Amino acid sequence: MTTQAYPTTWRRPPQIIKNHHWRLALQVGILVYLVLAVSTVDVNWARVYEGLERGQRFIMGFLQPDFTSRWKDISQGLVESLTMTLTSTVVGVLISIPIGIGAARNLTPRWIYYFCRAIIATSRALQEIIIAIFFVAMFGFGPFAGFITLSFATIGFIAKLLADDIEEIDAAQAESIRSTGASWWQLVNYAVQPQVMPRLIGLSLYRLDINFRESAVIGIVGAGGIGATLNTAIDRYEYDSAGAILLIVIAIVMVAEYSSSYLRKFLQ
Amino acid sequence: MTEISHYSQVWSHRSPRGRLMLWVGWLALVALFVWCWKLMTADTIWFFVADAPKQAADIGSRMIPPRWSYLPELMQPLWDTINIATLGTIGGVIMAVPVAFMAARNTTPSATILRPLALFIIVASRSINSLIWALLLVAIIGPGLLAGIVAIALRSIGFVGKLLYEAIEETDVTQIEAIEATGASSAQVLNYGIVPQIMPAFWGITVFRWDINIRESTILGLVGAGGIGLKLQASLNTLAWSQVTVILLLILATVVLSEWVSARIRHAIL
Numbered sequence: 001m002t003t004q005a006y007p008t009t010w011r012r013p014p015q016i017i018k019n020h021h022w023r024l025a026l027q028v029g030i031l032v033y034l035v036l037a038v039s040t041v042d043v044n045w046a047r048v049y050e051g052l053e054r055g056q057r058f059i060m061g062f063l064q065p066d067f068t069s070r071w072k073d074i075s076q077g078l079v080e081s082l083t084m085t086l087t088s089t090v091v092g093v094l095i096s097i098p099i100g101i102g103a104a105r106n107l108t109p110r111w112i113y114y115f116c117r118a119i120i121a122t123s124r125a126l127q128e129i130i131i132a133i134f135f136v137a138m139f140g141f142g143p144f145a146g147f148i149t150l151s152f153a154t155i156g157f158i159a160k161l162l163a164d165d166i167e168e169i170d171a172a173q174a175e176s177i178r179s180t181g182a183s184w185w186q187l188v189n190y191a192v193q194p195q196v197m198p199r200l201i202g203l204s205l206y207r208l209d210i211n212f213r214e215s216a217v218i219g220i221v222g223a224g225g226i227g228a229t230l231n232t233a234i235d236r237y238e239y240d241s242a243g244a245i246l247l248i249v250i251a252i253v254m255v256a257e258y259s260s261s262y263l264r265k266f267l268q
Numbered sequence: 269m270t271e272i273s274h275y276s277q278v279w280s281h282r283s284p285r286g287r288l289m290l291w292v293g294w295l296a297l298v299a300l301f302v303w304c305w306k307l308m309t310a311d312t313i314w315f316f317v318a319d320a321p322k323q324a325a326d327i328g329s330r331m332i333p334p335r336w337s338y339l340p341e342l343m344q345p346l347w348d349t350i351n352i353a354t355l356g357t358i359g360g361v362i363m364a365v366p367v368a369f370m371a372a373r374n375t376t377p378s379a380t381i382l383r384p385l386a387l388f389i390i391v392a393s394r395s396i397n398s399l400i401w402a403l404l405l406v407a408i409i410g411p412g413l414l415a416g417i418v419a420i421a422l423r424s425i426g427f428v429g430k431l432l433y434e435a436i437e438e439t440d441v442t443q444i445e446a447i448e449a450t451g452a453s454s455a456q457v458l459n460y461g462i463v464p465q466i467m468p469a470f471w472g473i474t475v476f477r478w479d480i481n482i483r484e485s486t487i488l489g490l491v492g493a494g495g496i497g498l499k500l501q502a503s504l505n506t507l508a509w510s511q512v513t514v515i516l517l518l519i520l521a522t523v524v525l526s527e528w529v530s531a532r533i534r535h536a537i538l
Contacts, residue, residue, distance in 0.1 A: 034355075037355055043412070047409065051410055055408040058408060083304040086301065127487060138320040142311060142312060220490065220491060230403070237407070242404075250396070253395035
């Protein structure tokens with residue numbers, strides 16, 4: 001009687017790319033790319049060493065933030081950021097609603113659909129910072145340019161998600177409203193609006209949150225808000241003030257995130 | 269015979285109290301908006317606003333035609349931008365994996381100390397934009413690619429960590445129990461029970477973040493962190509709008525291409 005030879009080891013089969021050669025080629029390719037990429041990074045170690053002291057000061061600034069000496073600038077930046085956030089979200093959402101309805105395939109004729117989708121695509125393709133650069137050049141420095149930037153960016157976000165949502169509504173309800181002889185406006189008001197409203201409110205709150213985060217950044221290119229204050233603080237090497245600003249931003253973002261998720265749960 | 273009266277009642281969508289609440293809510297929102305608008309536009313110079321269409325037309329006329337001869341100069345910064353995004357993603361993912369395992373309820377070594385710490389790291393990384401990270405890092409380690417890479421990496425931790433820890437929490441318990449039943453050590457449970465289950469999600473998240481990072485790394489140069497943004501900044505400073513057009517078109521093409529690549533890869537994996 002011969003003993004059956006059982007395998008004593010087991011290897012996990014490859015999971016993504018089954019072919020051995022392709023796997024090898026891919027691994028070598030990635031390795032070559034990494035070597036090339038890392039070699040382009042030219043690090044000035046003396047500068048890094050010099051900067052370590054600044055890094056330390058920055059961390060100290062974070063631990064002992066200075067809210068008082070620049071409070072006037074900080075509060076002004078905060079007011080600009082917060083007012084910019086709210087006004088741009090409201091205006092952005094108001095503009096997004098007609099565009100979102102226009103971009104829903106089941107409600108509008110084809111040419112309006114393409115027109116609205118084109119607006120959405122433009123707004124989504126450009127980053128807030130790049131839009132801000134243009135609007136600062138057009139409207140001058142200050143929160144008004146930031147307001148226009150954020151409103152424009154809001155359109156792409158809200159209108160797209162709203163349009164996708166309208167396209168997915170329950171057709172039976174729309175059908176039943178239509179069968180009563182309702183006009184297009186009545187259809188939108190009684191069949192579409194109740195179905196998408198909770199989600200629209202949720203999205204608006206989410207966008208409020210995003211707009212505040214962005215308002216902390218676009219100030220760097222001159223569009224007003226707390227970002228401008230932060231930029232100045234870092235340029236002046238006032239890391240304790242910069243730490244204070246960042247802590248405020250983190251705190252507001254966290255409050256916004258928790259309260260908006262709470263509100264969304266409450267509304268749905 | 270009495271008349272059945274309730275048929276004659278008019279149907280309305282909401283109760284009177286509901287309508288009142290709705291009106292109060294809307295009124296509050298409008299009042300808040302007006303107040304914020306007043307505060308925001310207190311320092312606005314309306315002449316500049318009225319002048320904006322003229323300015324826009326002026327910029328538009330300067331942007332066209334694009335100066336295509338500028339394109340070869342942009343290849344090196346573009347390559348740098350892609351490297352910032354890729355190396356930054358790799359760095360971010362390497363840092364995010366332990367954070368995700370610490371944050372997931374079913375794999376965390378200590379739910380009282382390490383889990384809140386990991387969640388804090390995730391929130392802090394997410395609430396600071398990569399441009400602000402870059403601003404700080406340029407001040408600390410000097411302008412250049414390294415600042416951009418580190419900024420992208422620090423920013424990616426939160427995103428990758430959050431999505432990955434949610435994926436870990438959603439793993440199938442029965443498979444892990446089956447591995448445990450063979451007498452596997454905890455390292456073996458991790459390796460054979462959890463890792464294979466989260467692998468597709470892991471690659472999906474990584475590629476998705478890489479795509480976002482390409483987008484974000486194109487503008488890091490505005491604060492001095494290397495890449496194509498540096499050229500954008502230089503062109504804006506010299507008001508060379510015809511070069512700005514070329515740069516923006518190149519950025520747009522890169523972003524669209526990276527989105528396509530990422531969608532293809534994610535489609536193949538998931």
